Amino acid sequence: MRKKNVVLEKIPVSGYAAEGKALARHDGKVIFIEGGVVPGDVVDIRLSKNKKDWAEGRAIHIHTYSDKRAEPFCEHFGTCGGCKWQMLPYSLQLEYKQQQVADHLQRIGKLALPAMDPIKGSRHTIHYRNKLEFTFSNRAYLTAEEIKDNEGVVLERNALGFHVPKLFDKVLDINTCYLQEEPVNLIKNTVREYALAHGLSFYDIRAQEGWLRNMVVRICTTGEIMVNLVIHHENKKNREALLQHLLKTVPAITTLVYTINPKKNDTIFDLEPKVYYGKGYVEEKLEDFVFKIGPKSFFQTNTYQGEVLYQVTREFAGLTGTEIVYDLYCGTGSIGIFVSPQAKKIVGIELIREAIDDAKENAARNNVQNAHFFAGDVIDICDDAFFEQHGQPDVVITDPPRAGMHEKLVSKLLQIAAPKIVYVSCNPATQARDLALLDALYTVEKVQPVDMFPHTHHIENVVLLKKKLLAVSH
């Protein structure tokens, strides 16, 4: 019998597998390990799954620390769910990500790979995000040490920070976060201190009550800053006092909005943010294109690497000005708009209607006249009549969500048989699965991973597919 809850002792960690889990081999099995370990560490692992060929578990003790380790820079490392790879030097993070992409394409996709260029690392390894969402909670997460060191002391249980992984009702109070540039920490700490000093209630997710719920901060490379404060119900006096105090303390804020959310869930997409100060949106730049980002708009969260990603996509598309380009899963149309000067026509398709409204507005703001955007499910929209009406694509750019492309869309792409497909993916595993299906008609010509999220295991990967020259039998 293969027992669970077995502890394997003194196992050397050898590498990384998917989803940021570390990897070891023992007794003919592959062991996937959680718990922030690094290749070169020697660890004890408590197994939670134990199958014939593989097992899964958590490192419970480190006997020997790898000489590959780096010193984590954040005081919240280990508890916070973000930046989980701080214990790895950035050069090694990139090496493992590159390896992951190659492994997925070869193992899942069973593909012969062209020589891969090295992953494009991020110019900024901290302060690279333009958007963060902080959560207010009256159930602060306290570490075992905090509880032990403060015996008999009543600890502050109101927190403004991030959800702790796997604990839906616990929020880690964040002091300094390195994901966004200043003055974002000043904004967060100003709001928290004011709320505590004035007895404003922090949300209780279990009881579904409390006034302050979330705060979303966007900081752009243009210098513009937007804060969206999400409150449970209107309280004009408290709201105005808090927002005025915030503006006075942080005059760099260019627009301040608030959203009233009395619902059980946190999504604000079905709510109307109200502008308290400024124009109600911010503007972000990618090369010479300017994008309007409202409180509900989607935009690549790492602007610097978003630009690099789009440059790779444009280079792979190899446009000459004569091509009809389909931009599938186009979001707010940013890829299509970015490549539009080099194309004859852009056809963008996206499920979310509001994103398509933004795409149209962004096209108009940038004086792009050859881009056309359509709201709906790619599977429903991409039928023969649609291609007939808008033209057969010379290049298809596809950028699906983590789940990858629907099989029906893959079949349609095989039927349409555009000369080139540029596949942008935030999940190399589903990308590899889709590429295996496309292999019937396409060859992988180029592979370029781009690191959008330093200190995390997340990988973005761009693949250029070219239609095979199939032998014609007479």
Ligand SMILES: C[S@@+](CC[C@H](N)C(=O)[O-])C[C@H]1O[C@@H](n2cnc3c(N)ncnc32)[C@H](O)[C@@H]1O
């Ligand atoms: C990874 S994002 C791509 C965004 C965009 N290309 C960009 O660079 O900003 C994936 C997009 O696919 C959209 N989406 C998801 N399922 C879809 C579907 N079935 N049909 C059309 N769009 C879909 C999502 O709303 C999301 O905007």
